[in-house]
Amino acid sequence: DGGxxxxxxxxxxxxxxxxxxxxxxxxxxxxxYWYRQDxxxxxxxIYYSQIVNDFQKGDIAEGYSVSREKKESFPLTVTSAxxxxxxxxLCASSPRLAGGWEQYFGPGTxxxxx
Amino acid sequence: xxxxxxxxxxxxxxxxxxxxxRCNYSSSYSPSLFWYVQHPNKGxxxxxxxxxxxxxVKGINGFEAEFKKSETSFHLTKPSAHMSDxxxxxxxxxxxxSGGSYIPTFGRGTSLIVHP
Numbered sequence: 573d574g575g576x577x578x579x580x581x582x583x584x585x586x587x588x589x590x591x592x593x594x595x596x597x598x599x600x601x602x603x604x605y606w607y608r609q610d611x612x613x614x615x616x617x618i619y620y621s622q623i624v625n626d627f628q629k630g631d632i633a634e635g636y637s638v639s640r641e642k643k644e645s646f647p648l649t650v651t652s653a654x655x656x657x658x659x660x661x662l663c664a665s666s667p668r669l670a671g672g673w674e675q676y677f678g679p680g681t682x683x684x685x686x
Numbered sequence: 687x688x689x690x691x692x693x694x695x696x697x698x699x700x701x702x703x704x705x706x707x708r709c710n711y712s713s714s715y716s717p718s719l720f721w722y723v724q725h726p727n728k729g730x731x732x733x734x735x736x737x738x739x740x741x742x743v744k745g746i747n748g749f750e751a752e753f754k755k756s757e758t759s760f761h762l763t764k765p766s767a768h769m770s771d772x773x774x775x776x777x778x779x780x781x782x783x784s785g786g787s788y789i790p791t792f793g794r795g796t797s798l799i800v801h802p
Contacts, residue, residue, distance in 0.1 A: 576729075578729075612695070612794070612795075613794065614776065614792050614793060614794040614795050615730075615776070615792045617789060620789065622788075630789070660727075662729055662730070664730075669788045669789075670788050672718035672737050672780055674720055674732050674735055675730075675732075675790065676732075677722075677729035677730040677731070678729050679728060679729045680727065680728065680729050682727065
């Protein structure tokens with residue numbers, strides 16, 4: 573089955589530690605996205621990528637970093653510089669960046685930092 | 687520029703009664719519009735999409751939405767609510783197909799509560 577996988581589902585970290593969230597897709601999509609979701613705030617875009625070795629900052633990129641070394645993979649690192657990292661993180665992909673394509677979402681990773 | 691407003695943060699209905707979730711959009715181009723559903727602690731699933739074909743769009747699980755350009759609206763409806771419809775619903779606008787932003791804009795979401 574084609575789809576997007578995110579791991580782990582739940583992640584716990586101590587303050588001051590960097591943590592990397594995994595996102596893999598086997599849909600052969602060019603574009604991939606990372607969103608953060610907090611209660612009552614909808615989805616906020618962190619980073620997006622339209623092709624391998626290229627990525628752009630979204631609305632709330634501070635304290636986060638990404639890489640896109642393979643088409644299938646778009647890992648997100650939450651660094652210690654992110655002031656309030658506890659949230660639900662969603663990865664998505666679409667066939668292309670432009671063109672009105674719908675996005676396909678992974679199941680999410682809930683990160684708790686204490 | 688594109689934007690989207692979901693007019694209700696919460697909608698409460700009884701099982702078996704109609705559902706109406708309201709969405710207004712703004713776009714300088716001919717937009718694509720989407721509705722997604724999210725059950726607790728899950729990812730988002732596409733319910734339906736409008737991409738300049740028929741203005742009445744049918745989606746999964748009995749949902750449908752009507753694109754009204756004159757009212758800049760894309761409201762989501764279902765004739766009869768089921769308990770399993772209780773979830774968060776997101777309206778999304780995207781005018782990238784016609785020359786606008788490359789990134790979709792999400793509404794803040796509407797929480798649908800279904801009472802037995």
